[in-house]
Amino acid sequence: MKTVGLVVEYNPLHNGHYYHFQQSKNVSGADAVVAIMSGHFLQRGEPAMVNKWARAEMALRMGVDLVLELPVAYSTQPAEWFAFGAISALDATGVVDFLCFGSESGDIDWLHQVANAQHEESPVFHELLQQELKAGIPYPAAYGRAISRYIPGTDATELAKPNNTLGLHYLIALKRLHSRIEPLTITRQKASYHQTDITDQQIASATALRHMLFEQQKLEDIAPYVPTSTMEVLTREWSKSRAPLGWEHYAKPLLLQLMNHSAAELAEYHEVTEGLEHRIKQSLPSLSTSSNHVVEDLLGLLKTKRYTRTKLQRMLLRILLNHSKPKLSTALIGQGVPYLRVLGFSEQGRELLHCMKKTAKVPVVTKVTSLPKPSPLLELDIQATSVYALGYPAATERDLFRDYFEPPIRI
Incomplete structure (x- = not known):
């Protein structure tokens, strides 16, 4: 088989x-x-x-x-x-x-070429990556630009x-x-x-479908874009109030974690890097806890050119889940x-x-x-x-x- x-x-x-x-x-x-x-x-x-x-x-x-x-x-x-x-x-x-x-791209050959050069750690590439990061750009863009310098001819835009x-x-x-x-x-x-708009009658990204559900709260609106079996499962979960869930459903337990820990304690969590613990603590007094968009507002306060929204979400998630740096050490997950x-x-x-x-x-x-x-x-x-x-x-x-x-x- x-x-x-x-x-x-x-x-x-x-x-x-x-x-x-x-x-x-x-x-x-x-x-x-x-x-x-x-x-x-x-x-x-x-x-x-x-x-x-x-x-x-x-x-x-x-x-x-x-x-x-x-x-x-x-x-x-x-x-x-x-x-x-x-x-x-x-x-x-x-x-x-x-x-x-x-x-x-639909083309695996150029990905193989890059992977062949990257599957072993290279001090040269690491130095190029650090140079790009020092320019203050997000990690994904820095990685792509470093690869294009390390392997001439690689399209950094495609890689990103x-x-x-x-x-x-x-x-x-x-x-x-x-x-x-x-x-x-x-x-x-x-x-x-990442496409949030819908341009086809049958296919839309998961991002667009989630956006539609959270904004309009009408499950039937996504029916043309999902299999019948998906609709049946979602209808059942929706009826039991188990869907759709998003970040705002976790605003209170997240705030509890953020407020109960000092900046030094927050720094012990995975993905909390480069002083972000201080940025978190400085941002909390500016939050309106009566808002229906507490986590969204917090992300807006934390956002800089240096950090992507995804990076910040992962950081908050590690704090919510109590994932300290030792729990996710490279030695552990590298196995x-x-x-x-x-x-x-x-x-x-x-x-x-x-x-x-x-x-x-x-x-x-x-x-x-x-x-x-x-x-x-x-x-x-x-x-x-x-x-x-x-x-x-x-x-x-x-x-x-x-x-x-x-x-x-x-x-």
């Missing part, structure tokens, strides 16, 4: 994702699909609009065979570590033959596009792990990653995922799980209590579920500790 791996968030799963799913099977010739899916909190430093089990169900009903959770230690990281975590998970299954990712960036880091991770997985790419269609958490599977996915009993490089977890010894990263996932449930109007004990109660979804 040939298997293709996908790295996804499905926030929410839409027609563009369905196209990617179909094309991934076509170009790889795969019989089965394994998805590594972010849990409750995502790469841009945001809460998912709907919980991880609902999104896993969307994936399975679309045709994915096995959904594995990308631990929160990786799912909210910058591109390099997000990609490393996802690829280490796919590689650890021992059953994935191909990786297929979407990209703006989000899916191309992730694709490059997938390739770097594959090389660093000496993985046998063969990478493939397809061109992203009709809607760009790759220490377990494979199963969120759901189809009948064919069940066959893959049976194969993984022999091929998996790390324990396969269907119950969080089944690991022979506690994993610090799994504990972070369990804590993330509890924090995520605080966004519900009335979280129950089952909501707060759902990781202990919820078995993998079977389709």
Whole structure:
């Protein structure tokens, strides 16, 4: 059985994702699909609009065979570590033959060229990157410009596009792990990653769909852009007041963390760098806590040319989740995922799980209590579920500790 791996968030799963799913099977010739899916909190430093089990169900009903959770230690990281975590998970299954990712360019050859030059640390490149950062530009732009200087002919503009960036880091991770997985790419269609306007009758970006839901609060408006199964899952979660969730649902617990810690204590959290702890404390007195946009207002006060919104969101998320620097040290996350958490599977996915009993490089977890010894990263996932449930109007004990109660979804 040939298997293709996908790295996804499905926030929410839409027609563009369905196209990617179909094309991934076509170009790889795969019989089965394994998805590594972010849990409750995502790469841009945001809460998912709907919980991880609902999104896993969307994936399975679309045709994915096995959904594995990308631990929160990786799912909210910058591109390099997000990609490393996802690829280490796919590689650890021992059953994935191909990786297929979407990209703006649709051309994998130039990404291979850059990855070949970048998969080993280069002091020369590091110096070029530091020079660009000293100019006060955001990290993604600085990285692209440093690459274009390090590898003449590389288009910094193309490299700065989000899916191309992730694709490059997938390739770097594959090389660093000496993985046998063969990478493939397809061109992203009709809607760009950050595009907030809708220009097609059937395909819109997840960003645009979330914007529509939060602004208009009408679930039916997104129906033309998502599969029927997605609508059914969202309708159920919406009716239970479990969707859509966004940053403002976490304003109070975030403010509690920010106000209860000194600047020195805030500096101990992951992603709090270069004096941002002082900027946070200086900004708090200017916030209007009666506003319906507390987190949005805080981000506006913190924003500078140096820091992207995504960087600041990830920083606030680490504080909300109590992720200190030691908890996410390079030594720890550099080892790759220490377990494979199963969120759901189809009948064919069940066959893959049976194969993984022999091929998996790390324990396969269907119950969080089944690991022979506690994993610090799994504990972070369990804590993330509890924090995520605080966004519900009335979280129950089952909501707060759902990781202990919820078995993998079977389709």
